[in-house]
Amino acid sequence: MRGSLDEAMLLALTDVRLWTPDFLNPRPRSPLTRFDDELAKLASTDPAVIERDLRAVHGATPLPEPLQGSAAEVLNRIIDALATYWRFCFEPHWPRMRAILEGDVTFRGRQIAQRGLATMLSGLSDTVRLVGNVVEVRLRSKLDYARPANAGLTLVPSLWTTNASTPISADEPPMILYAARGAATLWEPQALPAPDGLAGLLGTTRAGLLSHLDTPASSTELAARLGVTPTAVNQHLRALRAGGLLVGTRHGRSVLYRRSDLGDMLVASAAPHS
Known part of the structure; x- marks a missing residue:
């Protein structure tokens, strides 16, 4: 199986800080978004956004070899690599994973209804809290930016993170990725x-x-x-x-x-x- 994956491309999509380009994590349009929908949205990414986000991860030095070339060529390789990665490593287990994620979404909604927004947000991570009318997320990196409330906020449960994270660019829609409840019981x-x-x-x-x-x-x-x-x-x-x-x-x-x-x-x- 390893020989069937584009490992060079997959490894090039992160760095030693475990940062990934924001365009790989589009803001979900609903809790029921499917992987094919996400790939289709990824395929429509503006080439300027691709260049900006790759530079935000890797800096001004030459990009890793798999990321060199025209934005269209690079994006096609990224989509092919992610589609294969999904098919081999995630798709067989997706019903179990999705069940945990859906349960988390429902739990957070009940928390808001029963205990209020502040309680729900503080339960996402010890790095997230509501202070007045501001949602604060403390990150290990030195990012420091603010977004107005009228931009909305999307909460995304994940099985692959331990700390809350946000987009690395202030130009991206506000979003908090956090560890889903029950992730430790998945297997x-x-x-x-x-x-x-x-x-x-x-x-x-x-x-x-x-x-x-x-x-x-x-x-x-x-x-x-x-x-x-x-x-x-x-x-x-x-x-x-x-x-x-x-x-x-x-x-x-x-x-x-x-x-x-x-x-x-x-x-x-x-x-x-x-």
Whole structure:
């Protein structure tokens, strides 16, 4: 597989600081954007923007060899390299990844509704906070710029970052990339513990699911965390929903499940009391 990837180009798209050109991270138009849509948007990038962003990463010294040539040629090579990288390394695992990202988006929306914008923003990273009417992001690099509120702000959960990051150019639309909740559970089955009393009433698996679903999740995400098939999880979710303990909300092509008020009461009553 390694021989099929354009490794020289992929490595040239970053530097020792782990910076990448902003044009590779276009502002998403919706939570349901597909990879092909992103490539199509990338293909329409202004050549002047390509040159500017590559220089912002690599400086005024000669660009790495894979990035030399006309902007159109370089962009075509970049798109080909990313498309192949996606097909080999990400596409087979994308349903599991997308489930975690969709769950994060839903969780942040509920946080805003229940606890306010400041709480949600501070939960993205310890480097993000709301001060008055200004969203501050503290970066390890020496970037220092501000953007007006009327430009809007897009929040982008990621499975591939540990710190919050922003565009390296003040000319780019305001955007914060941050670590998605649950990223650490992507590859490992996860136990879903539940109080003994609840497990005795519902069974271990259903009690664990009910205890876990204080925040929304899809059957795909839950199956990935449990290391079982979505079909197996769906059987339990349907039973819990039929009993009035869960509610489901369609989000794009997925249904996100969370505890109902009755489910919250049942879990609270079964919790051990000190």
